[in-house]
Every structure is written in structure tokens, then in C-alpha cells.
Amino acid sequence: MKVFVVQILFVLSQVVAWASPAADSLRVSLLTCSPGKEIFELYGHTALRVTNLTKESDLTQNNRTNDLVFNFGVFSFNQPYFIARFIKGDTDYTMDAVPFDVFLKSYFRDGRHVEEQILNLNQAESHRLLQALMNLWTQENWSYRYNFFKDNCTTRARDIIEQAMDGHIVYAPSDKNKAISYRSIVHEYTADSPWDEIGQDILLGAEADEPIDGRAQQFVPYHLKKAFSKANIQRTDGTCLPLVQQELQHVSDTAAVPAARHISPTVIAIIWLLITAGIVALRWKKKDTGYLWFYDALPLLLQGCMGVIIAYLFLFSSHPTVNSNWLLIIFNPIPLLYLPVALTKAKKRKKDYYHAIATVILLAFCLFAGIIPQDIPTAIILLAWNLLILSAGHIVICNPLKRINK
Incomplete structure (x- = not known):
């Protein structure tokens, strides 16, 4: 010292x-x-x-x-x-x-x-x-x-x-003929780091897509x-x-170490979507109304945890552009807070209106993602379709009226 x-x-x-x-x-x-x-x-x-x-x-x-x-x-x-x-x-x-x-x-x-x-x-x-x-x-x-x-x-x-x-x-x-935004500049430097890119895309709101x-x-x-x-x-x-x-x-004489290649979030989202669609189709074919505790709870847990971060930044953070994030529509703390209730109702075979409401919201988001004034990553849209299939599957498979104790 x-x-x-x-x-x-x-x-x-x-x-x-x-x-x-x-x-x-x-x-x-x-x-x-x-x-x-x-x-x-x-x-x-x-x-x-x-x-x-x-x-x-x-x-x-x-x-x-x-x-x-x-x-x-x-x-x-x-x-x-x-x-x-x-x-x-x-x-x-x-x-x-x-x-x-x-x-x-x-x-x-x-x-x-x-x-x-x-x-x-x-x-x-x-x-x-x-x-x-x-x-x-x-x-x-x-x-x-x-x-x-x-x-x-x-x-x-x-x-x-x-x-x-x-x-x-x-x-x-x-150049006024070239629309440049905060997000487009971020993408210039995260092209070789897809996980860093999607992490920042999830947090940045619509203001990041406005021309600067x-x-x-x-x-x-x-x-x-x-x-x-x-x-x-x-x-x-x-x-x-x-x-x-x-x-x-x-210029350094030391060669820069190339970034490690990882499977991209989009590929992961596609694989997960195919698995989800396959499981829902198989359960519907076999009339399997049982609750797959791990698989059904995991998406709600992931959705809720992402929602806690996005909601906190939206409401309390002084970081720029995060308070205009349209992803709050589908990623918010509600799924995490509702998870214990969802598990209890599933165990008792009780009707769960959460999935009906979630299906409507998720369907609207997936259909109108292209006109939302925010650049939504492809992996996030695929994840939204994943959540939509799960919620719709619960309505079709687990909650038919003749099988439910009201």
C-alpha cells in the first residue's frame, strides 16, 4: 500500500x-x-x-x-x-x-x-x-x-x-437514407455473440429501435x-x-483468441418448440390428462423469472430504453406468482382459467409481433409459440369439461 x-x-x-x-x-x-x-x-x-x-x-x-x-x-x-x-x-x-x-x-x-x-x-x-x-x-x-x-x-x-x-x-x-438505432448498433458488435445479443435484446425496449x-x-x-x-x-x-x-x-503481436462457437438461442428455441409440439400431440393422441410436473412447470418458471427482471427494469431501472419494453406483455411476474396455484389445480384436476387467458394473450402476441414497434428476436417469438402450444394443450387435453371436477 x-x-x-x-x-x-x-x-x-x-x-x-x-x-x-x-x-x-x-x-x-x-x-x-x-x-x-x-x-x-x-x-x-x-x-x-x-x-x-x-x-x-x-x-x-x-x-x-x-x-x-x-x-x-x-x-x-x-x-x-x-x-x-x-x-x-x-x-x-x-x-x-x-x-x-x-x-x-x-x-x-x-x-x-x-x-x-x-x-x-x-x-x-x-x-x-x-x-x-x-x-x-x-x-x-x-x-x-x-x-x-x-x-x-x-x-x-x-x-x-x-x-x-x-x-x-x-x-x-x-446518412439520412440509412435508419440507424441503438439496437442496430448493438447488433453490429454482438453478431458473433448470439447469447449476449439476445440477452440485451430482451432487456431493450421500443425506444432502442427509434432512429438516432x-x-x-x-x-x-x-x-x-x-x-x-x-x-x-x-x-x-x-x-x-x-x-x-x-x-x-x-497492433499486437499476440493473436486474438477467437470466440468460442455455441449453439444459438434460435436453434435451441426451434428444438424446444418441436419437442413441445411432439409431447402435446402425443398426449392428445393417448388422451393423457396427467400433469408432467417438470415439463409443464419449467416454462412457467422460466417465463416468470424473465418477467421479474423485465418488470423490475421497466418500473425501477434508470437504464435507457428499458421502460418501453413490449415483452412485458408475455414476460412478467404473473406466471411465477401463479405457479403454485397452477400446480395445485393440476394435481386436483380442477379447471384452470389461467391457460385460457394465457392462450389468448400469447396468440395475439404471436400474430401481431410483426407490427409491434419493437424488434422482437426470432428466438423470443419461437418461445412465445412454445408457451402458446403448452397453454392451448392444457385446454384441449387436461381441461375437457367431462374430465374435470368443477
């Missing part, structure tokens, strides 16, 4: 020294890091590099503070109640600074590369930016409330650059990188020049 404190004090002293007005050759770069394997790495990462060129030739293993990377994406799983706060949308992120070579090695170890865009900031803008970063870094317990779409490591880097400008950044207009403008699209690192590459600086003195001066590639 003492060694760590000494290192921090050393870094601070060095940064304060080269961040002084005497350091007249600062260079600012936007760093865009390639995606990783973990779910929180799927979209890549953004950071800011600030280099003091007048001292660059003097860099040694013991003095690397003339070349720092400022990173707004710092969080800790060890924070109190991290999981609960993350689900609710109350996660706080902070900023950290590390030497550039340390930052680079951390990505190279995983076979990830870093793309650098050297910005056309003048010295006044560079110093203003560095001062703003230093004020945040040295502020005790500074943090910000993370928002995946609107306030993250990428948007923070963009905003602090814009605030340091003598003038403003002019971005190229977005070019600035809103910059919440993803590579979209910001692309926007910067086409942007210009319009200064107050009337001068205009490209925002990006030069682009560099920092």
Missing part, C-alpha cells in the same frame, strides 16, 4: 511538472481500442492520450509520465452492491491515468489492437484539455453516473475535447472514431482544418 501511494505521488508530481505552461509541445490523441471477449468489452473502448513532446526523448522505464492515457471507463466489481446497482442503473464510473506503454500492454496481452488519431489541437486547447483532465483526476472520489447509450467512456472523451476547443467541431452529416442522429451514434468507440476522421475544427478566428492530423495503428 505504501509503495502504491508513493507511485501515485510520483506520477502526480511528474504530471504537474510537464503540464505547466513551460511545456509548450503537448499532443492529444483519441485512442480507440478493438473489442474483447467479455460482454463489457464487446464494443471496444475509448481513451485519451496526452504526450509532452519536448520530453518524449527522455522517457525511461522509471519516468513514463510524459505520455499518459486518461480513461473514463474505470469501475470495480468490488464496489458495495455492484450487481444490484448495475441492474438498477446506478453504477458509478471514474477516470484514471496510466502511462501509455502500460495501457498498450494491457490490450496487447489479449490480442487487441489500439488505433490512434492525433488531433489538430493547438497548444492553448491542449493545455485546456489537460487541465480539465487533471482537475478530474486529482479530485477525491470523483465519479459519474454511467449510462450505456448517453454517458460512457466514449461520450466523456468526446465532450471534454469539445469543451477545450477554441470554436467548435463540425461533424459530417449522417449522428451524435447519438457516437456512444460506440468506432462510431466516434469514424466521426472524428470526417470532422473539422471551426475556430473562432474563422480558420477551419481537419480535426484529425494523423492516424496510427498499434
Whole structure:
């Protein structure tokens, strides 16, 4: 612990020294890091590099503070109640600074590369930016409330650059002929991770499918990188020049480990649907009115558990777009709460109106899923058909009037 404190004090002293007005050759770069394997790495990462060129030739293993990377994406799983706060949308992120070579090695170890865009900031803008970063870094317990779409490591880097400008950044207009939404951007990065994709699709509501403008699209690192590459600086003195001066590639020698291939949720849903249809058809043919406890209870349990999560996010979470989720129609806590009653009625061969109501709701959802203003995953539609067949099967097989004790 003492060694760590000494290192921090050393870094601070060095940064304060080269961040002084005497350091007249600062260079600012936007760093865009390639995606990783973990779910929180799927979209890549953004950071800011600030280099003091007048001292660059003097860099040694013991003095690397003339070349720092400022990173707004710092969080800790060890924070109190991290999981609960993350689900609710109350996660706080902070900023950290590390030497550039340390930052680079951390990505190279995983076979990830870093793309650098050297910005056309003048010295006044560079110093203003560095001062703003230093004020945040040295502020005790500074943090910000993370928002995946609107306030993250990428948007923070963009905003602090814009605030340091003598003038403003002019971005190229977005393609109005191409409808882009939050969900479509998410799908760009989850195409090779189908389980991560469906997990996020289940949680995101209809607002995630609304078209967004070019600035809103910059919440993803590579979209910001692309926007910067086409942007210009319009200064107050009337001068205009490209925002990006030069682009560099920092490529790892370590080969990235390819993502493991897993059977997709859609395939699982198809297999389950075929099994369900086969079991219902077989029971109907054999006039089997017995209750398959495990198989009949499992869908209600799954439906209810998914419903608890969706309903909680819908009602209480501050995460964006989750409060407009049409999946709440079929995935809500009611099946989970009703499960003990359903099991009791099935055991006593009593008529159960739940399945009649569920059949109507599920049939309506399946028939009109195409016009719901929300992109519903194919696997979810197949799961809804699965639940529909089960509920309809109960009506036809288990609840014929002549077999039921009213």
C-alpha cells in the first residue's frame, strides 16, 4: 500500500511538472481500442492520450509520465452492491491515468489492437484539455453516473475535447437514407455473440429501435472514431482544418483468441418448440390428462423469472430504453406468482382459467409481433409459440369439461 501511494505521488508530481505552461509541445490523441471477449468489452473502448513532446526523448522505464492515457471507463466489481446497482442503473464510473506503454500492454496481452488519431489541437486547447483532465483526476472520489447509450467512456472523451476547443467541431452529416438505432448498433458488435445479443435484446425496449442522429451514434468507440476522421475544427478566428492530423495503428503481436462457437438461442428455441409440439400431440393422441410436473412447470418458471427482471427494469431501472419494453406483455411476474396455484389445480384436476387467458394473450402476441414497434428476436417469438402450444394443450387435453371436477 505504501509503495502504491508513493507511485501515485510520483506520477502526480511528474504530471504537474510537464503540464505547466513551460511545456509548450503537448499532443492529444483519441485512442480507440478493438473489442474483447467479455460482454463489457464487446464494443471496444475509448481513451485519451496526452504526450509532452519536448520530453518524449527522455522517457525511461522509471519516468513514463510524459505520455499518459486518461480513461473514463474505470469501475470495480468490488464496489458495495455492484450487481444490484448495475441492474438498477446506478453504477458509478471514474477516470484514471496510466502511462501509455502500460495501457498498450494491457490490450496487447489479449490480442487487441489500439488505433490512434492525433488531433489538430493547438497548444492553448491542449493545455485546456489537460487541465480539465487533471482537475478530474486529482479530485477525491470523483465519479459519474454511467449510462450505456448517453454517458460512457466514449461520450466523456468526446465532450471534454469539445469543451477545450477554441470554436467548435463540425461533424459530417449522417446518412439520412440509412435508419440507424441503438439496437442496430448493438447488433453490429454482438453478431458473433448470439447469447449476449439476445440477452440485451430482451432487456431493450421500443425506444432502442427509434432512429438516432449522428451524435447519438457516437456512444460506440468506432462510431466516434469514424466521426472524428470526417470532422473539422471551426475556430473562432474563422480558420477551419481537419480535426484529425494523423492516424496510427498499434497492433499486437499476440493473436486474438477467437470466440468460442455455441449453439444459438434460435436453434435451441426451434428444438424446444418441436419437442413441445411432439409431447402435446402425443398426449392428445393417448388422451393423457396427467400433469408432467417438470415439463409443464419449467416454462412457467422460466417465463416468470424473465418477467421479474423485465418488470423490475421497466418500473425501477434508470437504464435507457428499458421502460418501453413490449415483452412485458408475455414476460412478467404473473406466471411465477401463479405457479403454485397452477400446480395445485393440476394435481386436483380442477379447471384452470389461467391457460385460457394465457392462450389468448400469447396468440395475439404471436400474430401481431410483426407490427409491434419493437424488434422482437426470432428466438423470443419461437418461445412465445412454445408457451402458446403448452397453454392451448392444457385446454384441449387436461381441461375437457367431462374430465374435470368443477
